[in-house]
Amino acid sequence: MFFADFAAFVTASPSSYHAAAEVARRLEAAGFSRLAEHDAWPSGPGRRFVVRDGAVIAWVEPDGAGAVTPFRLLGAHTDSPGFKLKPNPSTSAAGLLQAGVEVYGGPLLNSWLDRELELAGRLVTRDGAEHLARTGPMLRIPQLAIHLDREIGQGLVLDKQTHTQPIWGAGDPGDVLDVLAADAGVATADIAGFDVLTAATTPPERFGRDGVFVASGRMDNLTSVYAGLVALLDAPTDAAHTSVLAAFDHEELGSESRSGASGPFLEDVLARIAAGRGADDEARRRAFAASWLVSSDAGHAVHPNYPEKHDPVNRPVLGGGPLLKLNANQRYASDAHGAALWHAVCERAGVAVQPFVSNNRIPCGSTIGPLAATRLGIRTVDVGAPLLSMHSARELAHLDDLRGLAAAIGAFFAG
Known part of the structure; x- marks a missing residue:
């Protein structure tokens, strides 16, 4: 069931605009209300979302949310190379x-x-x-x-x-x-x-012994968008925080657009949510200080034919669980507190964690994590599902890692 639904999601999402539309369709089917940015927004508890071009932000505002209620955010991106x-x-x-x-x-x-x-x-x-x-x-x-x-x-x-x-x-x-x-x-x-x-156009397929592998286009980063969506649909309405899925566009280009993570979209939405609670600037800053962002993007598993390209000690494998992504130069936003958070939610979900760090000779890419953390000041941890063939027209993952990522994000939203 998990794979079939994931495959249907990817197939319905050949572009960032289609991905945002498919997220919106599934949210509306689950009872979320669509808001327009140029309209006044309702306040109080509810499940809502807004679409900006190829990006979508959705949230569950819990019962009794107040001016300083923190946010738990899952950040991902809808575009692919x-x-x-x-x-x-x-x-x-x-x-x-x-x-x-x-x-x-x-x-x-x-x-x-x-x-x-x-x-x-x-x-x-x-x-x-x-x-x-x-x-x-x-x-x-x-x-x-x-x-x-x-x-x-x-x-x-x-x-x-x-x-x-x-x-x-x-x-x-x-x-x-x-x-x-x-x-x-x-x-x-x-x-x-x-x-x-x-x-x-080749649809996602399972293959390998016992069908453990998944081959598909656009798993960087629809794996994270899908995991965040599944988790948000089950997010509790009585939590002590507001659960948020922020799926941005244009990450593959550097995120510098009105619908990218360097743009104002997320800050605009969070500010309007806070204003609906009656929060002034100080209360909003207090809410941000108590909030967490999990930035989820695909990462690298060790390639069996190129082992020298990877760190000699930290060697994540397909099927070993979601990644905790670390970089001394803050290409990923994870720190010790973020590591503790991710280990805690994965333990609660019954999911193993694998650290990823680059070989010193091979600089790593980056994610929306440092960009959003810089813009908002919200504590951030970078994670993701391990892949082979990243940025290929057809990437490779392990089904257990995709399930594990969704389960861990579900535990994160559950608090």
Whole structure:
């Protein structure tokens, strides 16, 4: 049941905009109320959410919440590496129709070759209305045959401009926007703007002995969005804190956008929740000082074919449990207090914890954790599910780690 529901969630979320819409759909089905940012918000207990572009923030305001009631937040992100459709995207060469795309984030380029891809995202029409669209399997980036480059086996080098443009048709000229417009039920001539990305269309699958492994696109970071959503749906309404799921967009680009973790979205929402309780500035700061943010993003398991790339002592494995992510240079926000919190909630959930720290020769990436902690001053710990093939069009996880992450976040919200 867990895998089937997770697979359905990922399949429904080929873009950050679709992911936010799927989170919203599931929240509404569970009785959460959708709020608009330009409206006045209700106060008092309730289960509510708001969507900003490809990001969504949802919360459970408990009975009896007061001005200094703290927050327990789960931060994640909805976007994944890939390719984004350029303006004037319809091109052709050698009798084939192509789509002009720009690299989005840091995908493993070779993993996108010879896969059936779709286009998915949002169209905005001239009247300002937003429409979600997805094409289904439609595109492919064909790899050059070895017969035409005998050195390719010694090391594949792809030019991001000339070697990554997918094909989607043959023969007479065509407009790729026609396909997206037809799915959205609008006229191509009415499209005034679009944010459309590629996604691999192969559905999530279980494989390996006893089906313990999960292969899927976009597990960085839909694993965390899904775990946070599952946990929030079960969050208690009588807790001593407000439970919050904050799923941001644009983490793969650095989070600097109005819907990213460096933007004002989360601070805006928390301030409005606090104001609804009658909190002044001092009370809100007191609430923040007593709050916790768990920043959940995918992390690295030890690769069996490249063991030298990992720390020689701290060696997390697939199936060993969620990660506690640590970095001396604060690329992750975890500290000793955060470690204690994460160990406590995992113990309560009956889940093992694995520390992750990078090999000193290989600098690690970062997450929304340090960004949100810097902006809000809320104590933060960085965690996540271990993966192999991170940033591939098809990543690899262990099913027990996905279940364990959801259970640990559930214990975190339970208090």
